[in-house]
Amino acid sequence: MATNISILLFNSIFVLIISLAVVHHAESHDQMVITTTVLSSTSDESNLQSPLPQKIDCDGACDARCEKSSRPRLCKRACGTCCARCDCVPPGTSGNYDACPCYANMTTHGGRHKCP
Numbered sequence: 620m621a622t623n624i625s626i627l628l629f630n631s632i633f634v635l636i637i638s639l640a641v642v643h644h645a646e647s648h649d650q651m652v653i654t655t656t657v658l659s660s661t662s663d664e665s666n667l668q669s670p671l672p673q674k675i676d677c678d679g680a681c682d683a684r685c686e687k688s689s690r691p692r693l694c695k696r697a698c699g700t701c702c703a704r705c706d707c708v709p710p711g712t713s714g715n716y717d718a719c720p721c722y723a724n725m726t727t728h729g730g731r732h733k734c735p
Contacts, residue, residue, distance in 0.1 A: 677702035685735060687712045694735045701725055701734035 685694035705721035716723030725733040
């Protein structure tokens with residue numbers, strides 16, 4: 620009886636150690652490295668460039684995009700999802716997909732355009 624409990628305890632500890640090793644190995648490969656460079660002019664402070672691209676205001680962009688929609692709440696919800704994933708919204712109230720290819724290429728399970 621004591622042997623069965625010790626074997627069970629040993630197996631449990633072994634599985635725990637293996638699981639932790641696998642998780643540690645997976646996390647070590649998921650690290651992201653971000654390199655930023657700031658260019659500046661010695662005479663003019665206005666020449667500083669932003670090291671990372673600015674995030675788009677999805678609410679404002681989708682309000683403009685869905686302005687003439689017959690179903691504005693549905694349009695804004697779909698547009699917001701697409702904007703969050705693509706970080707862009709085409710100009711105007713429809714079309715202009717060439718300005719944002721990611722937005723244009725998102726489709727529903729039925730193969731229709733997901734983004735308005």
